[in-house]
Amino acid sequence: xxxxxxxxxxxxxxxxxxxxxxxxxxxxxxxxxxxxxxxxxxxxxxxxxxxxxxxxxxxxxxxxxxxxxxxxxxxxxxxxxxxxxxxxxxxxxxxxxxxxxxxxxxxxxxxxxxxxxxxxxxxxxxxxxxxxxxxxxxxxxxxxxxxxxxxxxxxxxxxxxxxxxxxxxxxxxxxxxxxxxxxxxxxxxxxxxxxxxxxxxxxxxxxxxxxxxxxxxxxxxxxxxxxxxxxxxxxxxxxxxxxxxxxxxxxxxxxxxxxxxxxxxxxxxxxxxxxxxxxxxxxxxxxxxxx
Amino acid sequence: xxxxxxxxxxxxxxxxxxxxxxxxxxxxxxxxxxxxxxxxxxxxxxxxxxxxxxxxxxxxxxxxxxxxxxxxxxxxxxxxxxxxxxxxxxxxxxxxxxxxxxxxxxxxx
Numbered sequence: 001x002x003x004x005x006x007x008x009x010x011x012x013x014x015x016x017x018x019x020x021x022x023x024x025x026x027x028x029x030x031x032x033x034x035x036x037x038x039x040x041x042x043x044x045x046x047x048x049x050x051x052x053x054x055x056x057x058x059x060x061x062x063x064x065x066x067x068x069x070x071x072x073x074x075x076x077x078x079x080x081x082x083x084x085x086x087x088x089x090x091x092x093x094x095x096x097x098x099x100x101x102x103x104x105x106x107x108x109x110x111x112x113x114x115x116x117x118x119x120x121x122x123x124x125x126x127x128x129x130x131x132x133x134x135x136x137x138x139x140x141x142x143x144x145x146x147x148x149x150x151x152x153x154x155x156x157x158x159x160x161x162x163x164x165x166x167x168x169x170x171x172x173x174x175x176x177x178x179x180x181x182x183x184x185x186x187x188x189x190x191x192x193x194x195x196x197x198x199x200x201x202x203x204x205x206x207x208x209x210x211x212x213x214x215x216x217x218x219x220x221x222x223x224x225x226x227x228x229x230x231x232x233x234x235x236x237x238x239x240x241x242x243x244x245x246x247x248x249x250x251x252x253x254x255x256x257x258x259x260x261x262x263x264x265x266x267x268x269x270x271x272x273x274x275x276x277x278x279x280x281x282x283x284x285x286x287x288x289x290x291x
Numbered sequence: 292x293x294x295x296x297x298x299x300x301x302x303x304x305x306x307x308x309x310x311x312x313x314x315x316x317x318x319x320x321x322x323x324x325x326x327x328x329x330x331x332x333x334x335x336x337x338x339x340x341x342x343x344x345x346x347x348x349x350x351x352x353x354x355x356x357x358x359x360x361x362x363x364x365x366x367x368x369x370x371x372x373x374x375x376x377x378x379x380x381x382x383x384x385x386x387x388x389x390x391x392x393x394x395x396x397x398x399x400x
Contacts, residue, residue, distance in 0.1 A: 061326060062302050062303050062326070063326070064324040076326075114400075124302070124327055124330075127330065127331060169375055224382075227383075227386065228386065230372075231387070231389070232389075232393065241373065242386075243376075244376055244377070245376055245380060245383050247380060250382050257384070257385040258385070260382065260385045260386060264386075
């Protein structure tokens, strides 16, 4: 029976964040450096630069003019926002091209992107200062399931069977099978990657948002965003059906139900474009490298 | 041109007049497409309303008409998808309704 720590350390051993992101993170957190240095590091990775420019010029920002350079993107969106987008790209790159037998990988990332966009739209609606941070939280919320699919496929298959047969939510079946669920695994991965505690809590508690003491808004946002993504069957994560909405999480966000229409419209407007940039370009890039 | 409360603004709307704060400082010029950054500034400066070009709709309004029987069938068929949820909760009810409209109108993301 694999313990959670053993599973996480095994997974992290094989899945490290790209060095470009680690360098970016170092440069950005150094108080002596500024946007110019961040821009220089990004520009050293043409693929990342292209991806970031494509995101900023696309449906996420809906600009009326084109942004041509990384420096302009940093000025427009802000350094921390661009960094968060770089993190999002980096995580997808970590797992890109790895086949998983128990999971439709493409559908998984579509669900993850949809959740990211819903979380971002909620953050924008609530006038949060860092919407891209919420995008990353939504994008990463189910990363633990990817790890389970890659490292414990047989037991995940049993959990999937139990969820389908017993008509229970998959994370409950995971807990019954493993003693922990994909949220625990995801939080462990993010901690091992030294990602911010707000992201760790959003992932750890996206199915139990009331338990998120330090970062209740992030956890509640990831929770509600997940519900939204499932409501419209945007991609698939293995979870059959819309997970139960925790009323306290909804209350915590302070949104009116009428706000959901606008949030869903935002996701609708951005989903195809962001999937194209983050997934399809990525897969094509990998295929090109492999050939 | 229409005055929209700041809380209801969305990115993509275009200002129809200069937006100034209480000491007449220019925050957003006329003719600018609002981005999220603008919205944060307007919120932080407690601007109550903003003059917007057009009728405030930044996306095309669908003149869609859905057959009520088709909508009802869509709502029913979505019960299974929402089986873990409490359909009496207002947010869940809203999501279920929005998803049913999508299903009934054949709208795809």
